[in-house]
Amino acid sequence: MRTVCIIGVGMTMFGRFPQSNVIELGRTACLNAVRDAGVATKDIQVAYAGHARTGQLHNRECGVGQSILWELGISGIPVSSVGNFCSSGSTALREAWLAVGSGMYDMAFAIGVEKLTGREGKGRPLTSDGVELLTVMGFSPPVYFGNVLTRHMKEYGTTMEQLAMVAVKNRRNAGPNPRCQYKDPITVEEVIHSPVIVDPLTLLNCCPTTDGAAAAILCSKEVAGRYTNKPVEIAASALCSGPYEKCKDITSFGADRLAALNAYEYAGIGPEDIDLAEVHDCFTIAEIVHYEDFGFCKKGEGGRFVEEGMSGMEGKIPVSPSGGLMSRGHPIGATGLAQICESVWQLRGVAENQVRGAKVAFTHCAGGFQDTIELGDIQSSAVTILKRGW
Amino acid sequence: MRTVCIIGVGMTMFGRFPQSNVIELGRTACLNAVRDAGVATKDIQVAYAGHARTGQLHNRECGVGQSILWELGISGIPVSSVGNFCSSGSTALREAWLAVGSGMYDMAFAIGVEKLTGREGKGRPLTSDGVELLTVMGFSPPVYFGNVLTRHMKEYGTTMEQLAMVAVKNRRNAGPNPRCQYKDPITVEEVIHSPVIVDPLTLLNCCPTTDGAAAAILCSKEVAGRYTNKPVEIAASALCSGPYEKCKDITSFGADRLAALNAYEYAGIGPEDIDLAEVHDCFTIAEIVHYEDFGFCKKGEGGRFVEEGMSGMEGKIPVSPSGGLMSRGHPIGATGLAQICESVWQLRGVAENQVRGAKVAFTHCAGGFQDTIELGDIQSSAVTILKRGW
Numbered sequence A, B: 001m002r003t004v005c006i007i008g009v010g011m012t013m014f015g016r017f018p019q020s021n022v023i024e025l026g027r028t029a030c031l032n033a034v035r036d037a038g039v040a041t042k043d044i045q046v047a048y049a050g051h052a053r054t055g056q057l058h059n060r061e062c063g064v065g066q067s068i069l070w071e072l073g074i075s076g077i078p079v080s081s082v083g084n085f086c087s088s089g090s091t092a093l094r095e096a097w098l099a100v101g102s103g104m105y106d107m108a109f110a111i112g113v114e115k116l117t118g119r120e121g122k123g124r125p126l127t128s129d130g131v132e133l134l135t136v137m138g139f140s141p142p143v144y145f146g147n148v149l150t151r152h153m154k155e156y157g158t159t160m161e162q163l164a165m166v167a168v169k170n171r172r173n174a175g176p177n178p179r180c181q182y183k184d185p186i187t188v189e190e191v192i193h194s195p196v197i198v199d200p201l202t203l204l205n206c207c208p209t210t211d212g213a214a215a216a217i218l219c220s221k222e223v224a225g226r227y228t229n230k231p232v233e234i235a236a237s238a239l240c241s242g243p244y245e246k247c248k249d250i251t252s253f254g255a256d257r258l259a260a261l262n263a264y265e266y267a268g269i270g271p272e273d274i275d276l277a278e279v280h281d282c283f284t285i286a287e288i289v290h291y292e293d294f295g296f297c298k299k300g301e302g303g304r305f306v307e308e309g310m311s312g313m314e315g316k317i318p319v320s321p322s323g324g325l326m327s328r329g330h331p332i333g334a335t336g337l338a339q340i341c342e343s344v345w346q347l348r349g350v351a352e353n354q355v356r357g358a359k360v361a362f363t364h365c366a367g368g369f370q371d372t373i374e375l376g377d378i379q380s381s382a383v384t385i386l387k388r389g390w
Helices: A022-037 A054-058 A064-070 A088-101 A132-136 A141-156 A160-174 A188-192 A221-227 A254-267 A284-293 A302-307 A324-328 A332-348 B022-037 B054-058 B064-070 B088-101 B132-136 B141-156 B160-174 B188-192 B254-267 B284-293 B302-307 B324-328 B332-348
Strands: A004-011 A046-050 A079-083 A107-115 A196-198 A211-220 A232-240 A276-278 A360-369 A378-388 B004-011 B046-050 B079-083 B107-114 B196-198 B212-220 B232-240 B276-278 B360-369 B378-388
Touching: A004 A022, A004 A088, A004 A221, A004 A332, A022 A064, A022 A107, A022 A211, A022 A332, A046 A064, A046 A088, A046 A332, A064 A079, A064 A107, A064 B378, A079 A088, A079 B088, A088 A107, A088 A211, A088 A232, A088 A332, A088 A360, A088 A378, A088 B079, A088 B088, A107 A332, A141 A196, A141 A284, A141 A302, A160 A188, A160 A284, A160 A302, A160 A324, A211 A221, A211 A332, A232 A254, A232 A332, A254 A284, A254 A360, A254 A378, A276 A332, A284 A302, A284 A324, A332 A360, A332 A378, A378 B064, B004 B022, B004 B088, B004 B332, B022 B064, B022 B107, B022 B212, B022 B332, B046 B064, B046 B088, B046 B332, B064 B079, B064 B107, B079 B088, B088 B107, B088 B212, B088 B232, B088 B332, B088 B360, B088 B378, B107 B332, B141 B196, B141 B284, B141 B302, B160 B188, B160 B284, B160 B302, B160 B324, B212 B332, B232 B254, B232 B332, B254 B284, B254 B360, B254 B378, B276 B332, B284 B302, B284 B324, B332 B360, B332 B378
Parallel strands: A046 A079, A046 A107, A276 A360, B046 B079, B046 B107, B276 B360
Antiparallel strands: A004 A211, A004 A232, A079 B079, A107 A211, A232 A378, A360 A378, B004 B212, B004 B232, B107 B212, B232 B378, B360 B378
């Protein structure tokens, strides 16, 4: 498959916009991406729109991409909706990557959008799809990650202070980033003493409720040269469903390990080559588990990794330099492409919270739970590795 | 892009199965496809699940493919949900085609599934997504096609008898097909005098409410040779969003014309080469418009085309030899892949209602309405052309 580059990215502010709908949010992100790429809208040949829960939010499950693009004067081209829980945006990017990589299309739009506010009285409560009986019985993502945390503390001596350091670091990273929902600094004490959501997870250990959209324009490497001298290459885009091991260790996610392994192998890149990572820090404990699952540190050492500043801006691998889901917010389908936007800006050297000399960026989204929670793994994990194409 | 073949297909009976869920339906269709292809499930490397409205029906919008495949022992591979209104199944096929065509994967699963019964008290009424204000004001697909019909009658002299002949023909075709929801023959008189849904559209001019699933296994032409000496080639898979012309002629669909044009061009095949067509006969008038939009006959001559038997089993192009949506039923996301199943059987020469010597099959699904109905076009049209690969 031929090499595919990103030549333009755009996103909205992330925050609570109860008066906006997904089409307006998507239009803003797409327009920003078109301007960033400097392409004519007529040159875009195919598009994918990632969204996970829009059906309950805007009275539609299909046609989101068509409606967004029509407002930009783009019609007639193939447009599809893709959904994959919290990886929906990453899946849109991946399908655009395959479409251009195949040689069928030279330029593609990947769009991610979600609206989580303004749901009052509409549809069922927000929890992961695919977990029906267990939701009725009280299962929800915070419950699951609360269990992961308890186990991680017991097995590896991870502390609430280490957890809080993830939140503090990500909030500090968010400071200069205008697109983040929360930018004010917080302290370890504040995180630990914020209201308990699922013991021992407190409020500031959880990502917030957010609306937003993000988009990227992809093209073949050859075409990229016509528009920019700083094309960002997609070195790998791996997507895995859960391997669903029985009696598994809940402090590690098989789908994440597999997706990272596939991405490293395809890109010919290892954790030692990564200059920054935007991971799926939906909860602070998730970020700690991700350090371990992606080989940033050894198993069980995630707590120390953050405590010793290894994931900080001057550390071994700066993680969530944008502020992450914890500070930017997590509009489900938009997150994967927001990570791509932030990483592209890092590689171009123009991020507000810039990692010096960043050449390789690692991004990750994951979500969904298998019906049979005994199998205990996520249904979808996406890892994308970007690198400078110049 | 390299040539992609279909080596296995499978579907469920189509009908009303209020006690079944989408996962059970999907599992049956997939298992049938695996058996038909004679592949090992571990050889399947990527999967796409098409479904349009499952969110309201089974408490999930994502993870349908993952859950179906897990029950077949398939996990760890990339699995995505794709949605595109009534073209959702066709879109799943198309993404699988791109994934294999790109060279990234050798074998892919395309799955389509939907459940339309058992919706009582769950979610909003069944109408096309993307039409919010107009739905509140009374818009629905039968209203739209009722208008199309009235206009077609006025412009071209199309008669209720000609309309009814589509329903009668498709029901006759369904007779020997055990997978159809309705198989008993009907008469022109019965169609005309069935209850009025939207004047002048009567009940037997509309497709029924149906549950079902269908699936196909795709692989590269090279790999296909290991499993079968009758691989069916995907000669083209075109997908178009609506061109949304202003003040357009409502007796023709721009997205359909564009998708067919793109497919003919890519395949190097014209209407004169087609041995059979499975079109989106959601209403009898739709099938008549499709004859014209796809170049099976001249504009305005669709009524005469069916009256003169040109779309009959012994005609110029047998249309809906399987029974079509009118008789098989229309579980939204499943329909595109059901058309693929029926067409593969036709090309292999083993269909219950066989078109003699069929070498090239044309399939078509379309759906969705743009918010601004003034623009009056569908949001998604998919045309797939299959041909014998031997």
